[in-house]
Structures are given as structure tokens and as C-alpha cells.
Amino acid sequence: MSSPSPWNAETAAVLIAEHRALPGALLPMLHALQEEFGYIDQAAVPLLADALNLSRAEIHGVITFYHDFRREPRGRHVVKLCRAESCQSMGADRLVAHAKGRLGVDFHHTTKDGRFTLEQVFCLGNCALSPAVMIDGELHGRVDEAGFDRLLQETGKSK
Ligand code: FES
Incomplete structure (x- = not known):
């Protein structure tokens, strides 16, 4: 299992931008963030909300709905x-x-x-x-x- 990178807002912004054009872009974005960092940092929520023109509550709702998404760094x-x-x-x-x-x-x-x-x-x-x-x-x-x-x-x- 490869080690995730530490949270980094610039990398997150690049990943979000890369997936912006996809239909239903939020889920691919979340998967890409989790793949990179091992979890969805709370600081990603405003970045996602801005990119998709959604509220922070909507983003948060999706992250908590899907149990696949971790909200804290993954263990070793x-x-x-x-x-x-x-x-x-x-x-x-x-x-x-x-x-x-x-x-x-x-x-x-x-x-x-x-x-x-x-x-x-x-x-x-x-x-x-x-x-x-x-x-x-x-x-x-x-x-x-x-x-x-x-x-x-x-x-x-x-x-
Ligand atoms: S492996 Fe647990 S139900 Fe199939």
C-alpha cells in the first residue's frame, strides 16, 4: 500500500481542477483527494465548494454520506x-x-x-x-x- 502524501492545498487545487470537467465531478474529485492524501481534509471542503458552486454543507453531506471517504488521516x-x-x-x-x-x-x-x-x-x-x-x-x-x-x-x- 503506497503512503499518502501529507495534506497540501496546492496539490488539492490541482486535483480538483483536473476533474472539474467530468460529469458528476464531486465524486471523482473526492476519490482523487483521498487517493493522494489518504483522507479528505476539512480544508478541502471550501475548495470543492468554490470549484463546483455548491455550499460547504452540501460537500460535507456527500463526504459523510459515502462511508468510503475518510475524514482523518489514514493509519499505517x-x-x-x-x-x-x-x-x-x-x-x-x-x-x-x-x-x-x-x-x-x-x-x-x-x-x-x-x-x-x-x-x-x-x-x-x-x-x-x-x-x-x-x-x-x-x-x-x-x-x-x-x-x-x-x-x-x-x-x-x-x-
Ligand atoms: S466475504 Fe463476507 S460476505 Fe462475502
Whole structure:
């Protein structure tokens, strides 16, 4: 997983300008900003509002509506828990509660030490091995609470 750049208003302005001509430009702009910085900085909201002639509240509404957009810097590792049907039936709720407690954060948030960001997804295409978890793009199946702790420990060692 490539490291995001630190927030920079000039780069953000360039990215916004590059996507201005696209139909429904806001979503491509938001994706481009998140790709570059790892999240949507609050300071991007007025830039987007000016570029699209929308209110800041409208921009904010779109960012909060789509759970894909992070509103704070991403941690060094991204942990995604599947919450779709197959994983639910195999104990995903328990795993979610465990993961939140273990990391001390809710979905879409990053641990205080900046190591882990916790996210939810709805099907990782690994239903036969539910419950499924993805860490930094790597898929893991049949993850129980103890398995989750092991994965976290192994991941934490890498950085
Ligand atoms: S439902 Fe979780 S991987 Fe498909």
C-alpha cells in the first residue's frame, strides 16, 4: 500500500481542477483527494465548494454520506472487516465488537498511535471462508477473535 502524501492545498487545487470537467465531478474529485492524501481534509471542503458552486454543507453531506471517504488521516495499516450476510452468519458481529475493543476505535477511525485505521466493507468475495478480514489489501478467511489478534500483532511488527 503506497503512503499518502501529507495534506497540501496546492496539490488539492490541482486535483480538483483536473476533474472539474467530468460529469458528476464531486465524486471523482473526492476519490482523487483521498487517493493522494489518504483522507479528505476539512480544508478541502471550501475548495470543492468554490470549484463546483455548491455550499460547504452540501460537500460535507456527500463526504459523510459515502462511508468510503475518510475524514482523518489514514493509519499505517488499514483493517477492513466484512459485515455482509455470509460473514454475519459466521460471527462477524462478534469479531467487529472484538476489533473495536481491541483497537479502541469505531469504524472510519484511526488508533491514537496512527498505526491502524478500522473500516467496514460489505463482501470481500471470500464468503466461503467467512468471516473475512482484509489488512493492507491482503485477504484473510475464517478469522476468529484470537486469529484477529494474531494478524494485528504480525501486521504491527512490520512497521
Ligand atoms: S460476505 Fe463476507 S466475504 Fe462475502
